[in-house]
Amino acid sequence: MSKISTSESSASHLVSYPKFIWRMLVLATEGNWLFYAWMIGLTAVALVGLNAWAVQVTEGMGVTNMTDHVSWGLYIANFTFMVGLAAGGVMMVIPAYLYHDEDMHDIVIIGELLAIAAIFMCIGFVVVDLGRPDRFWHMIPGIGKFHFPVSMLTWDVIVLNGYLLINLHICGYLLYNRYRGIAPNPRWYIPFVFISIAWAISIHTVTAFLYQGLGGRPFWNTALLAPRFLTSAFVSGPAFIILALEVIRYLSKYKVGDGAIKILVNIMRVTILINLLMLVSEVFTEFYTGGSHTASAKYLYFGLHGYNALVPWIWTSVGLTIVAAILLLRPKITQCPVMLITACVLAFVGIWIEKGMGLIIPGFIPNTLHEIVEYLPNGLEWRVSAGIWAAGLIIYTLAIRVAMPIFTGEVSLKKDTHV
Amino acid sequence: MSDPNTTESTNGISRRTALKGVGATLGAAAFAKAIAPIASWAKDQSVDEFLQNHYRELSPEQMQKVIERIEAETKEDYGADVTIKDAKPQAGVKFAYALNLSICVGCRKCAKACHIENNHDRPSGNSYIRVLEMKKGSLDMEHGRADYSGPVPKSDSFYMPVQCQQCDNPPCVDVCPVEATWKEKDGIVAVDYNWCIGCRYCEAACPYHARRFNWTKPQVPKVEITPVQGYLSNRMRPQGVMEKCTFCMHRTREGKLPACLEACPTGARVFGNILDPESEIRWVLENKRVFVLKEELGTKPSFYYFFDE
Amino acid sequence: MEEAMNGFRMKNSTLIGTLALLLCLGVIVGGVWVYQESFVDFEHAKAVEGRAALQSEDMYGVETLGIPETPTVLTDAVSYNGEPAEVACATCHTTREPQATRHSEDLDEFHQGLVMQHGDLSCLSCHNGENYDTLKLADGTEVGFEHTMQLCAQCHGPQSRDYRNGSHGGMNGHWDLSRGPRQRNACTVCHDAHAPAYPQLMPVFPPKDIIPPKHADEAQH
Numbered sequence: 001m002s003k004i005s006t007s008e009s010s011a012s013h014l015v016s017y018p019k020f021i022w023r024m025l026v027l028a029t030e031g032n033w034l035f036y037a038w039m040i041g042l043t044a045v046a047l048v049g050l051n052a053w054a055v056q057v058t059e060g061m062g063v064t065n066m067t068d069h070v071s072w073g074l075y076i077a078n079f080t081f082m083v084g085l086a087a088g089g090v091m092m093v094i095p096a097y098l099y100h101d102e103d104m105h106d107i108v109i110i111g112e113l114l115a116i117a118a119i120f121m122c123i124g125f126v127v128v129d130l131g132r133p134d135r136f137w138h139m140i141p142g143i144g145k146f147h148f149p150v151s152m153l154t155w156d157v158i159v160l161n162g163y164l165l166i167n168l169h170i171c172g173y174l175l176y177n178r179y180r181g182i183a184p185n186p187r188w189y190i191p192f193v194f195i196s197i198a199w200a201i202s203i204h205t206v207t208a209f210l211y212q213g214l215g216g217r218p219f220w221n222t223a224l225l226a227p228r229f230l231t232s233a234f235v236s237g238p239a240f241i242i243l244a245l246e247v248i249r250y251l252s253k254y255k256v257g258d259g260a261i262k263i264l265v266n267i268m269r270v271t272i273l274i275n276l277l278m279l280v281s282e283v284f285t286e287f288y289t290g291g292s293h294t295a296s297a298k299y300l301y302f303g304l305h306g307y308n309a310l311v312p313w314i315w316t317s318v319g320l321t322i323v324a325a326i327l328l329l330r331p332k333i334t335q336c337p338v339m340l341i342t343a344c345v346l347a348f349v350g351i352w353i354e355k356g357m358g359l360i361i362p363g364f365i366p367n368t369l370h371e372i373v374e375y376l377p378n379g380l381e382w383r384v385s386a387g388i389w390a391a392g393l394i395i396y397t398l399a400i401r402v403a404m405p406i407f408t409g410e411v412s413l414k415k416d417t418h419v
Numbered sequence: 420m421s422d423p424n425t426t427e428s429t430n431g432i433s434r435r436t437a438l439k440g441v442g443a444t445l446g447a448a449a450f451a452k453a454i455a456p457i458a459s460w461a462k463d464q465s466v467d468e469f470l471q472n473h474y475r476e477l478s479p480e481q482m483q484k485v486i487e488r489i490e491a492e493t494k495e496d497y498g499a500d501v502t503i504k505d506a507k508p509q510a511g512v513k514f515a516y517a518l519n520l521s522i523c524v525g526c527r528k529c530a531k532a533c534h535i536e537n538n539h540d541r542p543s544g545n546s547y548i549r550v551l552e553m554k555k556g557s558l559d560m561e562h563g564r565a566d567y568s569g570p571v572p573k574s575d576s577f578y579m580p581v582q583c584q585q586c587d588n589p590p591c592v593d594v595c596p597v598e599a600t601w602k603e604k605d606g607i608v609a610v611d612y613n614w615c616i617g618c619r620y621c622e623a624a625c626p627y628h629a630r631r632f633n634w635t636k637p638q639v640p641k642v643e644i645t646p647v648q649g650y651l652s653n654r655m656r657p658q659g660v661m662e663k664c665t666f667c668m669h670r671t672r673e674g675k676l677p678a679c680l681e682a683c684p685t686g687a688r689v690f691g692n693i694l695d696p697e698s699e700i701r702w703v704l705e706n707k708r709v710f711v712l713k714e715e716l717g718t719k720p721s722f723y724y725f726f727d728e
Numbered sequence: 729m730e731e732a733m734n735g736f737r738m739k740n741s742t743l744i745g746t747l748a749l750l751l752c753l754g755v756i757v758g759g760v761w762v763y764q765e766s767f768v769d770f771e772h773a774k775a776v777e778g779r780a781a782l783q784s785e786d787m788y789g790v791e792t793l794g795i796p797e798t799p800t801v802l803t804d805a806v807s808y809n810g811e812p813a814e815v816a817c818a819t820c821h822t823t824r825e826p827q828a829t830r831h832s833e834d835l836d837e838f839h840q841g842l843v844m845q846h847g848d849l850s851c852l853s854c855h856n857g858e859n860y861d862t863l864k865l866a867d868g869t870e871v872g873f874e875h876t877m878q879l880c881a882q883c884h885g886p887q888s889r890d891y892r893n894g895s896h897g898g899m900n901g902h903w904d905l906s907r908g909p910r911q912r913n914a915c916t917v918c919h920d921a922h923a924p925a926y927p928q929l930m931p932v933f934p935p936k937d938i939i940p941p942k943h944a945d946e947a948q949h
Contacts, residue, residue, distance in 0.1 A: 029439055040442075043446060043449075044449075047449050047450060047453045048453070050450070050453040050454060051452075051453035051454070051456070054453065054454050054455065054456040054457045054460075055456050057456070057457055057460055058456040058457065058459060058460040059635065060633070060634055060635035060636060060658045060659060061617075061632070061634050061635075061659060062634035062635040066634070067634075067937060068622065068628075068630075068631050068632055068634075068937070069628075069937065071619045071622040071623060071632060072619060072623060126618075129618065129619075130616050130617050130618055130659075131615075131616070131617020131618075131619070131632065131633070131658070131659025131660055131661075132615065132616050132617040132657075132659045132660060133616075134464065134469060135469075135597075135614070135615070135616045135617075136616065138473075138597040138599070138614055138616055139596055139597055139616065144597060145473055145597050145598040145599075145614075146596070146597070147595055147596050147597060147598045149758050149761075149762055150593050150762050151593065151594050151595055151596045151620075152594065153594065153596035153618065153620055154596050157596070191743075194744050195744075198744070198748065210620075211623075214590065214594075214623060214624050215590065215626060215716040215717070215718075216590065216624065216625060216626025216627075216713070216716060217623065217626075292559050292560075292561035295561060305941065306940075306941030306942070307941045308941075363623070364623070366561075367628050368625065368626050368627060368628045369549055369551060369560050369563070369565070369581055369627070369628045370559075370560040370561045370563060371549075371564070371565050371566075371628075371938060372938075372941075373937060373938060373939065374939070512904075517895070519890075519895055519896070522896065522926075524926060524928075524929065525931055526929055526931050526932060527931045527932050527933045527934070528932060528933075530933050531932050531933035534933065543936060543937070544933070544935065544936040544937075546933070549935070550931075565935050565938060566934060566935055566938040566940075567931070568931065568934060569930075570928035570929065570930060571928060571929065571930075571931050572928065671903065673907065674902045674903065674904035674906070674907030674908050675901070675902050675903070675908065676899065676900065676901060676902065676903050676910075680899070681898075681899070681900050683898055684898055684918065685896075685897075685898065685918070685926065686891075686895070686896050686897035686898040686899065686913075689894055689895045690903050691894075691903050692903070692904070698903075699893055699894030699895060702893040702894065702895070703893070703894075703895050706893070707895070727886065727890065
């Protein structure tokens with residue numbers, strides 16, 4: 001793309017930008033029967049979730065299985081995982097820009113779009129977890145009271161929204177210029193790409209700080225939490241992108257090079273092992289030290305005083321992650337899509353359990369007075385969560401649906417004006 | 420996913436457009452149906468409540484209006500006539516509490532008194548006080564339990580009621596993203612029930628399990644409602660917000676003893692003004708071996724425990 | 729063009745490095761500030777000025793409830809107007825020898841079934857053998873029943889001290905005596921003088937939110 005002139009004719013933005021937006025909207029509603037079936041299915045799930053959430057707002061959060069003992073549940077578990085997915089999304093960006101891997105440049109946007117969709121899901125999961133969503137405005141600086149910088153949650157609001165804006169800018173800018181057939185000016189997006197890399201690390205670090213700064217919750221109160229969050233994010237992010245690339249490769253004309261997938265697999269090979277190493281370190285510290293600070297870990301891995309609801313979850317997670325790590329170690333995995341897809345799915349699900357049910361819930365069990373009240377999400381919570389996942393997938397599908405034809409040149413300003 | 424229709428006849432496109440229109444209409448209808456419960460909920464929410472400012476930004480006149488509104492809402496929702504006061508901290512008073520573990524018998528009358536005084540939700544049996552039965556020989560709460568039964572005190576146990584410790588360095592206040600909870604000048608950590616967004620971060624941050632969430636709108640029969648209410652303490656809480664022990668602010672700021680202390684049959688509870696050198700609480704702090712819970716967390720509680728020699 | 733891009737990248741990385749360092753510095757300074765800030769309320773509370781001298785302006789007193797009065801005994805006899813006759817202790821005791829027993833079983837005329845579980849004390853440790861309408865201190869001084877608490881305090885000094893300092897025995901009313909009175913209980917309201925150990929009682933108001941594990945026998949919690 002560097003061969004095309006970077007100078008732009010600035011006159012026509014007023015005309016071409018609305019045109020671009022309109023074309024994107026039209027493009028987003030077009031597709032084959034598979035696309036429509038997929039979108040209708042997702043919409044149905046999203047609406048079921050919306051309805052469940054409406055019931056929750058009306059009746060109060062007592063309709064969930066959360067209690068004063070386990071006061072955060074499936075929603076915050078998913079939120080935590082989603083932040084990781086958003087951060088992991090930019091794992092496409094690092095090899096592309098830090099190591100000048102030109103193969104990756106064109107598909108960077110797949111990662112950036114994933115980040116956008118994941119952030120939307122994060123915001124969704126936070127909103128459904130609020131007891132008073134109608135008071136969301138209390139958080140807006142100026143008209144509300146924004147407890148910055150003391151509350152880590154305000155940091156999280158800033159970094160998540162900032163990350164969303166940065167990625168919207170990068171994606172929007174690249175797509176708009178591709179559409180117009182003009183090479184993007186590096187000045188307008190390269191600095192943001194670099195910022196987004198640092199920012200991706202910050203979103204997951206700050207999210208880990210939410211938990212690890214709480215002295216009353218020994219299970220979370222460990223300096224290893226933020227690094228573990230990052231490594232697991234750099235497993236789940238690439239895993240999801242590989243899956244997305246395989247789907248795109250299968251369903252569209254877009255040629256996804258093996259180079260990109262190889263790089264992602266290499267990243268996963270390392271990060272999944274580091275993640276397991278950190279897990280071992282964490283488990284060793286807990287169990288070798290012993291004492292009542294180990295209670296949560298005991299409960300999680302082996303059950304405590306006859307309570308053991310999370311034991312199957314965590315061992316499933318550990319098992320899936322180990323199998324995925326072994327599969328990824330095979331040198332020829334990139335040549336075998338079935339094995340690759342299996343490994344990615346296993347890693348993705350393993351991390352989802354580990355960051356959610358395996359991290360958020362045991363932080364509350366036993367509670368700060370060492371009472372044990374167990375928690376498993378109920379149907380309503382599953383419906384709401386599935387609804388948000390569906391909404392996020394709608395956003396991601398539409399974004400990819402719009403971005404791909406533009407990147408392949410199938411849709412452009414030139415073609416649109418000539419038809 | 421590619422679209423082969425770019426060169427299709429106008430007829431095909433219009434059929435497709437028509438189908439899209441039908442789809443969009445159906446989608447909109449389904450959306451309206453899905454969101455319908457919210458509409459009925461929104462009807463019960465008042466605009467004044469929605470727009471109400473933070474407690475510390477309300478002028479006395481605004482406060483008067485807010486109180487009148489809430490009294491009217493309580494009448495409407497519960498049928499009870501209540502008086503809500505907004506008692507302010509007194510100059511020269513900082514509250515502290517001490518609890519004598521040697522004479523607490525674990526009867527849980529304090530927890531019950533709290534339940535009644537603070538108009539807690541009846542079905543859930545909520546209370547700000549949790550009484551732990553602890554095995555003698557250990558102060559580790561790992562060896563305690565709250566759901567004990569049978570005659571008390573048992574000879575191998577002692578009993579430790581835990582409630583809000585009104586920390587001088589409260590983690591719950593630090594983490595609140597909207598400043599809906601803060602420390603009053605007399606040491607009480609208060610919650611603005613009309614400002615809290617219900618994120619429950621404070622509940623995760625509190626090391627003493629002192630905070631409670633209104634998972635539903637509290638249900639209290641009309642006749643059981645304590646009619647003397649404080650704006651920051653025992654008035655009826657809305658659904659979806661946090662609440663906590665306020666050392667019975669509506670009583671203690673009027674010079675009265677907290678309800679849990681009055682309910683205590685043994686006198687294990689000592690309450691008073693820590694700034695008054697002649698107070699009982701000061702005598703306890705100066706003459707007993709006192710300790711605070713989880714001192715290592717640096718929360719600086721205003722709630723002390725002690726044993727007789 | 730390529731060179732220009734590389735140059736741009738170089739400059740960029742320097743810029744990003746500087747920004748990152750500044751960010752770190754900002755975080756450190758911010759962190760220290762936040763840490764300091766978290767003590768402000770505490771300092772504020774300590775520094776409250778204009779404290780009212782509460783104790784010297786006491787307007788209300790402390791009333792002790794349940795102070796014993798000189799006891800009487802209800803008899804089977806009926807008085808001339810048909811009411812049951814109440815008689816003073818001395819009515820019978822003046823004609824009988826005092827018995828320094830520790831067990832009510834030793835008594836054959838009266839007080840049978842009285843539970844006596846108060847250390848090694850005998851009846852005459854507290855009751856005045858000379859005048860059963862009064863009590864006597866350990867040194868033999870005769871005191872009225874209204875001074876029972878003084879009698880208890882002879883042996884239970886620490887409890888008496890704690891009681892006087894507000895850390896033993898229930899109370900009602902006001903912590904702030906400049907704004908209202910307070911009521912205390914006398915010793916014998918909670919402690920039976922003959923069997924003073926505080927009785928075991930059934931706890932009320934059990935928590936509703938604890939669910940025992942499925943295999944309850946495994947629970948040793």
